[in-house]
Amino acid sequence: MAATDFPAEIRALRATLESIEAVTDVPALKRTIAELSEEASAPDLWDDTDKAQAVTSKLSHAQSSLERVTSLAERIDDLEVLVELGEDEEDPESMAEAEKELVKIRKALDSLEVVTLLSGEYDERDAVITIRAGAGGVDAADFAEMLLRMYTRLAERRGWDVKVLDTSYAEEAGLKSATFEVKAPYAFGTLSVEAGTHRLVRISPFDNQGRRQTSFAAVEVIPLIETTDTIEIPESELKIDVFRSSGPGGQSVNTTDSAVRMTHIPTGIVVSMQNEKSQIQNRAAALRVMQSRLLLLKKEQENKEKKELAGDVKASWGDQMRSYVLHPYQMVKDLRTGHEVGTTAAVFDGNIDDFIDAGIKWRAEQRQA
Structure with a gap:
């Protein structure tokens, strides 16, 4: 196996980070943090609880965004020092550690690049998600409940706050529908790629003849309204x-x-x-x-x-956007991006980060096209 060209790799990492910094607009982000910090230190801030929570939430998000960028710059610098020491002292352990850190930094940059693609008007908002059982009877209701668990497990791993707003239980098992709120920066932009029809193929646990069943569930993702939005309903x-x-x-x-x-x-x-x-x-x-x-x-x-007006006749993305196959083989495949995995249990346990990242990149490409 060829030795890693660390100088070239580090240059590539810095070039990627520079493009992310440009999109993030670090100087503007620092100005925003200064302004929000001033608002947050006002003695009468908590006289208006809603406003106070909004200010502190925005400040926390802005600080986290800046920290993600600056910490990666420091990690790249540290990697360069580690490589220099390893080469000078001909230390294989240091070089092996550098290899591992290189992979980790690449992955962190990839994730950060995905965040920079969330530039839609409502992408920064919290999200409200509704899951509805579709065709497939009791299997569809059970599938809806499996999807609810999948998204709540994803939220738990990411440290997002989830609040279930409404649940309508099916008679035999599962859910007719469920609506829940996800409170996190860019929750809508991140989770909106999950909207559409999800399809499950498996041996039905509710069929005493053990037949294969195909069932469907619809996922709707909307941005949460803010007090500044002007939607008056008579x-x-x-x-x-x-x-x-x-x-x-x-x-x-x-x-x-x-x-x-x-x-x-x-x-x-x-x-x-x-x-x-x-x-x-x-x-x-x-x-x-x-x-x-x-x-x-x-x-x-x-x-x-x-x-x-523009003569755009491309189909909107929605129906059967993802298939979950548990029989006769194990596979979860996104029909828009082509991303697929064979670890179905992990997916239903909320490990869908790669599907979300691929969906965000796919959507950005569609918008550009």
Whole structure:
């Protein structure tokens, strides 16, 4: 095996980092941190809790973004020193350590490069994800629950906050639907590539004849509304029904009419919320998600009009965007990017980072094209 050309590799790492720094706009990021730090130190900041949380969250994200870039620059410098010492002293252990660190830095740069592709209007936002069981009966409901676990496990590993807003349980097993909120910087931009129809092929555990079953689940990802967004919904356009919560619950969750079903009459969009303790809390949560869906619908309509004017006839990406095959072989394959793995158990345990990264790169290429 040929020896690694460390000087060339380190030059390549620095060139990649420089391009990332240019896209990130480090000077602007430092100015933003200074401005937010000044806001965060104001004595009356916590008089407005919502504003205070928004400022501290933005500051934390900006500081993390800067730290990711600066720490990589330091790691590349340290790698160069390690290589020089290893070569001067002809130390094979130092050179082996340098090889390992080179691989780690490359991977970190790849991940950072993916983040720089999240430049959409709402990519920085928190995300609201809804999973719905599709065709396939009880297997589809079970598949919907498997996807919910997959995304919550992903969030746990990444340190993201997840709040389940609504769950509708199927009669035999699994879920008819589930809606949850993911609070993290760039949650929407990162997870929006998961939107579409997911397909599962397996021997059904619910079929006493052990037949193979194909089932489907739909994943919807929308950006969470912010107080600065101007989505006003007249009361006359909303129909609100209250009902008793269903499924597992404790205390007063399923003993009072606290659940809320909100319908936007002009579009027919329906949002249900039942996981908060009071009707008022469920109504507020439903309104936020309704505003988010209407915001995304407005954006989609604007994009559709632009595409029609430009004569763009490319199909939108959605149906059967990923297949999960458990029989007769083991494979998970993204039908847009071609990325596939044979470790199905790991995927359902939330190890889908490579699928997400490939999806973000694919989307960027589609936008450029």
